Amino acid sequence: MLTDITGTLTGVPRIDAVALLPVIAPVVALLLVLLIDAVRPVKPLLNLVTLAGLLTAAGGVAYLALEGTERSTACSIGVVVGTAGLSGPSPLPESLSPSDVGFGCSYLVSDLTLTGQAIVLVAAIGCLLLALDGPGAEDRTAHHTLLLATVAGATALAGARDLATLTVALETATLPAIGLIALRRDAQGAQAAVTLLLTAIASLGLLLLGIGLLFLATGSLYLSRIADVLASDPDEKVLVVAVAGAMFALAGIGFKISLVPFHQWTPDTYAGAPLPVAALLSTVSKAAGLTAAAVLLGIGLPALHDAWAPLIGVLAALTMTAGNLVALRQQVAVRLLAWSTVAQAGWVVLPLAASGTTRDGVREAVAASLGYLLAYVVAGLAVFAVVVLVARHHRAGEEHTLEAYRGLARTEPVASAVLAFALACLAGLPPGVMGLIAKVVALRPVVDAQLWPLAVVAALNVALALAYYLRWTALLLATTDQATPRWRLRPAEGIVLGGAAAGCVGLSIGAGTIAGLLPDLLR
Amino acid sequence: MSWLLPALVLVPFAGALVLPGLPDRFAVRAGVGVALVTLALAVLATYETGTTGFGRMQLEVRTDWVPALGLQAHLGMDGVSAPLVLLTGLLSVLVCLYLTRVGPDRNLVACVLAVTGGSLATFTALDLLLFFIAFETVLIPMWLVIRIWGDTTQPGGTATRNDAASRFVLYTATGSALMLLGIILVIARTGTSDLTELIERGGAGMSVTTQTVAAGLIVLGLAVKTPMWPLHTWLPPAHTIAPTAGSVLLAGILLKLGTYGLVRVAVPVLPAGLQNVAPWLGGFAVVGIVWAGLACLTERDLKRLVALSSVAHMGFVLLGVASMTPTGLQGALYANIAHGVVSALLFFVVGALKDRHHSADLSVLGPGLRDRLPRLGWLLTLGAVAGLGLPGLAVFWGELLAIAGAWQSSALGALDRPYAVIAAVGTAIAAAYWLRVLRLIWQGTPPADQAGLPDATHHETVVVLPLVVATVVLGLLPGPLLSTTAGVVRLLLPGGGVVP
Structure with missing residues (x-):
């Protein structure tokens, strides 16, 4: 009763700790890491706490998914401040629901939330394991805290249902990456960090501007309320402002997903970052950006579909084409990966271009995006795991070219098989059935909406990307007279390699998972 | 079972x-x-x-x-x-x-x-x-076969080999990506991907425009694989470079995937769409027959020649499909199998010759081949004679029926008989280029440095023997195979394939 009264009096929302577990666990782990570092920095303990934080978060996601009920938290219960002679706040009349006057919940546990969080956590655990003994993690405390902050932001993002939370979470998810890159502590790392910093500031500016305009147009920060206002045939002036807001916000998010033409930071940053951090950028950060786009567009702005969908379509086509064309000419492995990541980002957002305005259409498009993202993240982790291993054993280190892979199939058959399989998944060609199904899922809304130019560009990009993925695969099998030393696999790396490979095979056989995300209403 | x-x-x-x-x-x-x-x-x-x-x-x-x-x-x-x-x-x-x-x-x-x-x-x-x-x-394994075990003695060495392998995979992958769009369109519009159900519906539930778009995309993708002129340019290098095993697989099995797809998917699922695409398909098919035939007339590399002749043979198959008549479809399916048998035979023989001479150039292989290596000479002769469509050997029936199908086709419109005539001219060209090959290997005096090359071993003879038997049996007894396909063909065609 007391809580009710406080709630009513002050408008303080109630917090559901279980619903927020995937966000809280990384934050608690972060604080513990700092504490341990202050008291007595024991390396294994730091690793353990970080991993435990991520696993707890993953456990929370699993629990919430099994529980199956939708939870919402941090809800404004609607307090009307002194009007008509009343002094002080008074509760909302019962005839009105909070959303009618611009209020709602800031955080919601739905299929969308849990799927986004699951992808983020899987990727984060993989990246953490890769980084444990790898380059860039000498300063373990810094690395782990930044990684945990990224994860906390990314998981919060998936549940965020108001613009302010969305923005804060997105920045929490992406800004720590700058620190992670700077951990390399050489000129290239510093330059990469500065590049990303400038990009981040620019994109934050755009995002804030967009959100401001959206708030101006609709009078609410809550996405559900924004969707209602925009769906109820608003004034043309309102629409113009809202569309402008959507465009700016989209551009801001475009930086995070590195959509062309907001992609320029990607290759330099990847090449400058320690490899596990590059893996983090290409999986966790990308997942965060995509989730932000899905939440904002799919839940908040489906009514403005006609405005943003063509933009997404053009961006997707440009992104995959430019990414693939440049990747064709790359020789350095990590740069090739960077550009292929750009191209894959185009595929990830592709379905959003054809979501339509019906709730089911939007749900299908968002599900397709997330499905593609899942396939991409799993295959990407497998590739990065092998690249990290090669970097550790090759004299050129992280700068190694594709030539480092020549004849690898003879000395390291298992790692080569994993790499070849993962590349086939990225290319979308059997035996990488996972990738093929993901491409089918991503193309389906586009073909259904008869966006033929976009569909044809995407189809041609399949062949373009295949050219360089196969070039890489061919090198594995080429003959070489150079004797390369056998690898010493560290346990953590082995887990990532094995886990990602098992994921690729498992999702190829059980491809239903990729296609069957978000079966219910999008919330 | x-x-x-x-x-x-x-x-x-x-x-x-x-x-x-x-x-x-x-x-x-x-x-x-x-x-x-x-x-x-x-x-x-x-x-x-x-x-x-x-x-x-x-x-x-x-x-x-x-x-x-x-x-x-x-x-x-x-x-x-x-x-x-x-x-x-x-x-x-x-x-x-x-x-x-x-x-x-x-x-x-x-x-x-x-x-x-x-x-x-x-x-x-x-x-x-x-x-x-x-x-x-099949793409990646076949790509590996060409890329790893391919011939590097051609001019350009490994670069030529890698280029041939990439060309094979990129052409086919581009085609199939476009085909995928067509397939997704069919699934999106009908709500099912079950072929038996789609065949039963026979295009019901899809507008003619949808069907035409889907048929165009699917036919395009399959035509790359078949291959159809002018999308065939990946085939000659792939065959020239591929090892014998690869060439046999490519000609004998992989090319059939394309034509099978046409018969299984394009014809029954999108009948109205294919009607609109058929004149184009038929046109490209007959151009391919003549074009490949003319190219064969001047081709010096025997392996390349067999590859190009495949383009011509597959042209007949495409023409038979495009006719959308029971006769034409039967012919297409027959020619499909016949080409699989005969081209496999030819590639085995040419591969054996190439292993011995380290070249497939006709001027090296040719003179006096039948005298020097009688068994391989006879096998090549049989393959060549079958390839030119001699009655009594496998290829004849399929091509005859394909031309007959085109002649009575309504799907091809006014172009039915012209196409049939051009295709018939194509058989004459086939006779011309195979006779040219035969003249080269039957006549001339063998160069001295090639005396003493071994003839076909028992092992090689055993390998090709089933194909020789199949070539003759399919030529003399077309009945069993034709009756196997007869029943289904009517089911696949719209309206039971009754010619109006």
């Missing part, structure tokens, strides 16, 4: 997975064993299908795979798939047998088995998406 078709598909794949882990000598023999088991299963499946009737889908098994897309692992067999399954099984055994003596390599055998498995899956798939996945499965 519901285990039969899954076993048929999975046995070669299992072989492909296990073989690379075994030592070379043992693995190659195990490969023959796996291929023999596959062939036995194929024969058993065909027998089972035949006893209950080739006219209906038999031995069906289905299980959900990706429910959200409606994708089912759904296999079945009827009169259209049975001959192709048998051909695949047979060629796979022969290729594996060939590899026990000539360049044995466990990984190559594994690739051969993977191609076999993928092809068998394609020929038995009864779900559009499953068909597509199976169709794509």
